[in-house]
Amino acid sequence: MTHTIIGLFDNKTEAQAAMQELVAAGFAKENIDVSNRRYDETTAGTANQTSAATGAGGGVNGFFNSLFGDNSPEARNYTEAASDADAIVTIQTDSDERARQIAAILDRNGAFDVDERATQYQASHAQTGGSAVTENRTETTGDMTIPIVEEELQVGKRTVEQGGVRVRSRVIEKPVQETLRLREEHVVVNRRPVNRAVTDTDLNTFTEGEIEITERAEQAVVSKQARVVEEIEIGKQVSEREQVVSDTVRRTDVDVEQINGEVTTEVNTRKANN
Numbered sequence: 001m002t003h004t005i006i007g008l009f010d011n012k013t014e015a016q017a018a019m020q021e022l023v024a025a026g027f028a029k030e031n032i033d034v035s036n037r038r039y040d041e042t043t044a045g046t047a048n049q050t051s052a053a054t055g056a057g058g059g060v061n062g063f064f065n066s067l068f069g070d071n072s073p074e075a076r077n078y079t080e081a082a083s084d085a086d087a088i089v090t091i092q093t094d095s096d097e098r099a100r101q102i103a104a105i106l107d108r109n110g111a112f113d114v115d116e117r118a119t120q121y122q123a124s125h126a127q128t129g130g131s132a133v134t135e136n137r138t139e140t141t142g143d144m145t146i147p148i149v150e151e152e153l154q155v156g157k158r159t160v161e162q163g164g165v166r167v168r169s170r171v172i173e174k175p176v177q178e179t180l181r182l183r184e185e186h187v188v189v190n191r192r193p194v195n196r197a198v199t200d201t202d203l204n205t206f207t208e209g210e211i212e213i214t215e216r217a218e219q220a221v222v223s224k225q226a227r228v229v230e231e232i233e234i235g236k237q238v239s240e241r242e243q244v245v246s247d248t249v250r251r252t253d254v255d256v257e258q259i260n261g262e263v264t265t266e267v268n269t270r271k272a273n274n
Helices: 012-024 059-068 073-082 096-108 114-127 200-204
Strands: 003-009 032-035 087-093 271-273
Touching: 003 012, 003 073, 003 096, 012 032, 012 087, 012 096, 059 073, 073 114, 087 096
Parallel strands: none
Antiparallel strands: 003 087, 003 271, 032 087
């Protein structure tokens, strides 16, 4: 939203001081319009000439009508106050914070109160028989919409990591022992003296010959066989739980109060929103 901030000054020096402070505060000089003139006078300003000073769109009255609305109380007040102003400073911004900063700078440098000056203008014209008098009236200046903003709580889910299990396998060695009995054969040759008669069997063996007797022994034979002795299963167990999420939400609350009074006109002093 664009904010138009207007400062009305009784002399040019105050307006120039306000413009210099605005430039020092970081506002671009080309965005600051300064009119060093009265309502019915035209003299060159230091900065750009605003349409309120040059009379574009119907002069000062046309400028304030375009800003606040045709024939609105705000437009009339600014038009009446501008008739006594020696300088008008106009600047636009789209930030509420910057708009408040601009208004503070204009106030510090002597911008006068538009409502108070307009009231004085109307009172002086009423005393001199002028047509600008305060009337007891109720005037519709246009519809105003106040948005009712309400926050809604939106709750969702996201997956996060919260730990886990790392399984690592490795091969280890350990010594083992087994006991077994081994058999060995040994040939034993014994000689013993005898004295007996020769038999037929002895005669049959009474020839040259050779006899071999083999000795045998058992040796340990080692072999390995792998067997699966245990299994480790890895999986996930899923469970669900309920969680109550608590927070606060905001909502615009509007109170409407009836105000009874003679004068129902209310204006904004130095700030208008377009």
